Amino acid sequence: MYTIKDIANEVGVSPTTVSLVLNKRPCRVSDETRKRIQDVAKEHNYAPNYSARALVTKQTRTLGLIMPDISNPYFSELAKGIEREAHKQGYFVIFCNSNDQGKKDVENLQLLLNRQVDGVVLVSSISDDEIPLANEFNALAARSRVPVVQFDRQLIGSSYDIVSVNHRMGGYLATRFLLSQGYRSIGCITGPLNRSFSRDRLEGYLDALREYNIPKNDALIASGDFTLQSGLLQAQPLLENGCDGIFACNDLMAIGVIKALKKYHYRLGEDFGLVGFDNNPFCEYLETPLTSVDQNIYDMGKETCRLVIKRIRQSRKPSDAGAYGAQEIRFTPGLVIRSSAGPKK
Amino acid sequence: MYTIKDIANEVGVSPTTVSLVLNKRPCRVSDETRKRIQDVAKEHNYAPNYSARALVTKQTRTLGLIMPDISNPYFSELAKGIEREAHKQGYFVIFCNSNDQGKKDVENLQLLLNRQVDGVVLVSSISDDEIPLANEFNALAARSRVPVVQFDRQLIGSSYDIVSVNHRMGGYLATRFLLSQGYRSIGCITGPLNRSFSRDRLEGYLDALREYNIPKNDALIASGDFTLQSGLLQAQPLLENGCDGIFACNDLMAIGVIKALKKYHYRLGEDFGLVGFDNNPFCEYLETPLTSVDQNIYDMGKETCRLVIKRIRQSRKPSDAGAYGAQEIRFTPGLVIRSSAGPKK
C-alpha cells in the first residue's frame, strides 16, 4: 500500500505538504511541488486510506440504509435513488434488510452506529404497537446523535425528518379519476387501518366523493391487508353491492379485484373501473394494464438522501445545529393512466 | 465516545487486557477481571471503533457489491441473499449500481478498493465487446489482490470464481415440460445471442427436442432481446408457422408472446403452451399465471457471499492462498409450474 509518507519521501517534502495538496487545500504550497506531488500520487495509484482518515476526521462518509425488504420493488427503487445521490456526493451506502421485523431495525441500527455511519435512512419495520422497540430505537439514535431520516413511515414516538408521499392526495387522485371517467358507485379496499397512511388514502377517497357530492356508503368500503387474497375477498361484497368501480389501496389488492371480477362478467376498463396504488412494475404487464397512483420513489430516494447529508453537514457546524426541528417533505403523487379505468360505457 | 482506554482506566487494567477480553481471545485473563471488564463495557455501551480496528488489522469486514440495477427484481433478490449471509458472518455490504454501464463497473470497483473492502461481488455490466473496460477492471482487481466473485455473467478475460445457474438445464427443463404436456411444435425466442447464457438456454431447448426426436426447425427459433416488445414481435412469425408452444428465454418476452397470442385466438394453457425464464414475481399475477424457470436467486446470493468470504479467509492464510484456481458453482434451476402450460387439449 502506497501511503502519504511514501509520496513525501519520494518527492522530498513532508507528509503534511502531501496531505495538503491531495486534499486540495487552499494555497500554501508552490505550484511546482504541488504538481510533482500530484504526479507521483497518480503514478503510484495512490488512494487515501479511508479508515485512517475516518479515525481522525470522525467521518466515515458512509450512510446506513435500513429497510424492510430490498426485494420489494418499491424499496429497491428507493435504494437505487438513495445510492445514486449518495455516490454523487461522495458517500457510500451500507444496506440492511430488516425482513419486516421491528427487532431487526434496532439490531441494524446498533450495527450501523458501531460502524460509525454518518447518517441513517430508515424505512421502519416497527409497527405502531411495538412501543418498547420503538423506544429502544429512538434511545439508540438519540444517544448517538447521528442524523436519522425516515422514509414513508413514521416511527412511533420519534421526530426524525421524514419524506413521504402525500397519501391522501393519492387516494383523492385515484378516486377523482374514476369519477371523471363516469363511474359513480365507487368502492374502496383499504390497507390495514392501524397504519396512518392507510387511513390517509381512505380520506383521499372520501375527499373525492365529497367533491362530487356523493355520500359515503360504508357498504362500499372494505378493509384489506395489502395482500392479493384480501383484495379478492373484500371485492366480493362490494361487487354484490353493485359498485361499478374500485379504488384498491395497493396494486396487489387490485389484482385480487381483477380475479374477483371474473365471476361477475364485468369488462375491466369498460363497464368497471379500477385504480391501484404504487404503480408496481407489473401494472403495465397485466392483460388490462392497471391505472395506478405513482410515487416517483426514485426521486423521493434522492431527496431523502440529500436531506440526511444536509443534516450531517449541519451537525458538524459549530452553531447549535439540529435546532431546526424535524423537517417533513411530502411529495405529490401522480397517476399513471392505463386502460383499467377507461371511460365508462 | 467511550474507548478501550477508558474502560482500562475504570477497571484499573491495561488497554491490552480489555482488548483481549472484548475480542474473546482465549484464556490469559482471570475470570474476575474478565467479568469486570465486560460489565463496565456493557454499562457504558462500549462499541469498538471499526476504523481504528481496520487500520491495524487491515480488514474492514466490508464487502462491495456491484450490480447493473438494484431495481431489477432479479438483482434485488440477489442483494437480499448476499446481505443476509454477510450479516450472519459479521460483514457489511456496500452496494453500487452500475446502471448497466460497463464504465461504472470500473469506477465502482475503484471506489470500493479505495475504501479497502475485503471482497467484491460482481454482476458485471461490461459486455463482451468492451474489451478495454474489461481489461481495466481486471487490472484493477489484480493489483488490489482483493477477492472478486462473479455472479451469473462471466466478465471477459477474467477468471474469478463464479456462481451462476445452469442456463442450459433451464432451457431444457422448460422445453421438456412443454413436450411432456403434449405440445409438439415448440418455438423458442432467445435472448441476444452474443451473450453466452442466451446461447446456453437455446442449447437446452435443443437438448429437449433431441430427447423427443424432434428435428430442429429454424423457422421456430427467433432471436429477441429480452424486452416485451421483442417477444411480441418475434412471436408472430412463429405463430404464423403454426407452433403450439413457445419457450421464451425470459418472462418479459413471454408477456410479449401473450399479447401476440390475443390475435391468434389461442387459449393459453389449453391449446397453447408457454414457459418463461426467471420466475419474475409478476408471473403469478398474470391472468393466466406463467410457468417459468426459477433460479432460486436468494440461495445463490447466499452461496456467492459464502464464497467471497471463504476467499477472503484464504487470502489471509500464510499458505500460498488463491492457488486453488477459480471455482465455478452452478446451481440447478427449478421449474415453477403454473397454468400457462397446462396439458394440451
Add this chain to the structure above:
DNA sequence: CTGTTAGCGCATTCAA
C-alpha cells in the same frame, strides 16, 4: 496472568 510499547495512515496544530 497482565502491562508496556509501538505503530497502522492520516489530518492538524503549532512552529519555523
Add this chain to the structure above:
DNA sequence: TTGAATGCGCTAACAG
C-alpha cells in the same frame, strides 16, 4: 511556503 510533532482508537509484539 513548509515541517515536526501529536494523536485518533485499536491490536499485537514483546516483556514482565
